Amino acid sequence: xxxxxxxxxxxxxxxxxMGAFGADLHAQTTRFESHNFPGNYIRHAYSRGRIDANVSxxxxxxFRIVPGLxxxxxxxLESVNFPGSFLRHKNGEIWLEPNDGSGIFHxxxxxxxxSGLAGGGVSFESYNFWGNYIRHRNGLLYSESPGGxxxxxxxxxxxxxxxxxxxxxxxxxxxITNFDGNYRIYVTNQGGxxxxxRPYDNNNLKGSWYATTAFTMPPHLINGWAPAVVKVGSEYxxxxxxxxxxxxxDNNIYVAFSNNPNSGFANEVEVVHDGAGGCTDVIDAGIDGxxxxxxxxxxxxxxxxxxxxxxxxxxxxxxxxxxxxxxEAPFVGYVTGVGKVMLYARGFYYNDSYGTNWATGDGQNWTxxxxxxxxxxxxxxxxxxxxxxxNDYIAVNSNRAGTPVRRIAxxxxxxxxxxxxxxxxxxxxGADTExxxxxxxxxxxxxxxxxxxFGEMKPSDFKIYPNPVQGTEFFIAFNAREVATSAQIDIYxxxxxxxxQVIKENVEMGVNSYQLDRSGLRAxxxxxxxxxxxxxxxxxxxFIVK
Numbered sequence: 001x002x003x004x005x006x007x008x009x010x011x012x013x014x015x016x017x018m019g020a021f022g023a024d025l026h027a028q029t030t031r032f033e034s035h036n037f038p039g040n041y042i043r044h045a046y047s048r049g050r051i052d053a054n055v056s057x058x059x060x061x062x063f064r065i066v067p068g069l070x071x072x073x074x075x076x077l078e079s080v081n082f083p084g085s086f087l088r089h090k091n092g093e094i095w096l097e098p099n100d101g102s103g104i105f106h107x108x109x110x111x112x113x114x115s116g117l118a119g120g121g122v123s124f125e126s127y128n129f130w131g132n133y134i135r136h137r138n139g140l141l142y143s144e145s146p147g148g149x150x151x152x153x154x155x156x157x158x159x160x161x162x163x164x165x166x167x168x169x170x171x172x173x174x175x176i177t178n179f180d181g182n183y184r185i186y187v188t189n190q191g192g193x194x195x196x197x198r199p200y201d202n203n204n205l206k207g208s209w210y211a212t213t214a215f216t217m218p219p220h221l222i223n224g225w226a227p228a229v230v231k232v233g234s235e236y237x238x239x240x241x242x243x244x245x246x247x248x249x250d251n252n253i254y255v256a257f258s259n260n261p262n263s264g265f266a267n268e269v270e271v272v273h274d275g276a277g278g279c280t281d282v283i284d285a286g287i288d289g290x291x292x293x294x295x296x297x298x299x300x301x302x303x304x305x306x307x308x309x310x311x312x313x314x315x316x317x318x319x320x321x322x323x324x325x326x327x328e329a330p331f332v333g334y335v336t337g338v339g340k341v342m343l344y345a346r347g348f349y350y351n352d353s354y355g356t357n358w359a360t361g362d363g364q365n366w367t368x369x370x371x372x373x374x375x376x377x378x379x380x381x382x383x384x385x386x387x388x389x390x391n392d393y394i395a396v397n398s399n400r401a402g403t404p405v406r407r408i409a410x411x412x413x414x415x416x417x418x419x420x421x422x423x424x425x426x427x428x429x430g431a432d433t434e435x436x437x438x439x440x441x442x443x444x445x446x447x448x449x450x451x452x453x454f455g456e457m458k459p460s461d462f463k464i465y466p467n468p469v470q471g472t473e474f475f476i477a478f479n480a481r482e483v484a485t486s487a488q489i490d491i492y493x494x495x496x497x498x499x500x501q502v503i504k505e506n507v508e509m510g511v512n513s514y515q516l517d518r519s520g521l522r523a524x525x526x527x528x529x530x531x532x533x534x535x536x537x538x539x540x541x542x543f544i545v546k
Contacts, residue, residue: 029062029080034136035118035154042087042134042141042155044079049087049094049134049141057081065113069099069106074127076109087134089126089143094134117150122157171195171448173226173284173329174395174408176388179236179261182508185395185448186214186238187408188225193217194240196262197408197450200515205393205410206446210475210513213456214238215256215265220246226284226329226386229261230311237311238265239285239292250274251282253294255311260479260510263457269312272305277317279303284386286342288332291363293320293342296328302344304364323359324368329386336392337415342366343394345385354385356396372413389413395448408448451475457511462539464528469518469545476528477513478539484532489514492527499526507532521545 032042043061055061059081068074088109110127124134135153146153171187196214224242253272256265281299305314325346347353356372452475484507491500529540
């Protein structure tokens, strides 16, 4: 059968694009590297679960994280090269076995994904034997209590081919921003990574979000956290604190730079040195114009300084007055009906004393106004201390009951007053102050729903997640060198026939991501190609629909 000329031209285009962007057709899956035996990965060998280095065949160490067989809120680990087989515990040992459909199998193959017991990474707690975790011992995997060896039960996700399951997404220290009408939340993540989260719809922050790696600590910096991001002209500046392993210092505050708010931050320089102004706990930068706020209660409270040298250094360090029960995380923003406010944390992030206070004022002098009252705080264990706000939205740490995973919640602030605020934290002298109370409405406080994590996005990267596509929707991400009015997404089958065309508005310079509906795409292999409204190619790749 002869093809039409248009189809022939499309096939030629497909061949060119496939050559330029590659034809990686494997699923975006995950490996789990041992915390205390780097280079060793969870794998199956003759059905037995174990950890090994230099795994061969490679796919023995690849797994898909899927909704838990016994509970969709938990997870199960499905083998890539033995689809339908899952890691399960049996007589205390970890085995890879096919799903037999029984209730006991479903429970034995279901795990709660927790924050890593050794700090950072993840741990897998048994669904039906609480307190037992997947851990390694003499190279083999067991389901048992790690006892005094939490590192044996801690692993690090290593996505294969880009992307990561968002059920395991962790984040803390949220900084919500709005640059040019586009919302973002920057968060601390494990492994010295700061991530940027973007909503797919700026008018619906309770909808789906995606994440990219905004900044990865260079080798000499560790424990980078608490990002504060501002835009000055066309330059984006990310302030954060970290420890420099090359010197005797504790925490310093640094700034990194990018022309892309989603990723590519680099060339960091030190802004505030440990001990500046007498502060011995230099953490958690907050930026207000040419002023930088910083400091933790361990170092004597909150401090401030003038930013100099185009935001790259600081001078005139002094203490901040009036912040009752200050602990950490100073953030300056604006609230409708109030004006300029400072949100800051009280208590300690690792127990129920952690919460959010607020004050009004400017510069060095502030007046404590009370607590930010979260009516459904019981659900979140009160651990909401680190917070930020823009356009009356508030982003806060979110620790749900029953899990130590640190997530981010977002809500809307409303101003109330004229009543006594409930004393939610025993011994807080400011808890019974009558006056204004910033309240987050119950139905508006919800966890940020990150549905796709694209990791680091290099300038030439084009990613499709997940690949193969198995659900009702999938996501693409790419870098654009310049802004455009719209993007045209064309999907072709292997004959070169156009089977789907989607127009998306607004192409930003830097990382862009779009959410796509797979309805109308039958099982098979496809080619996806993206161009802007000027006809310029933005990227493309092949993918599979199952």
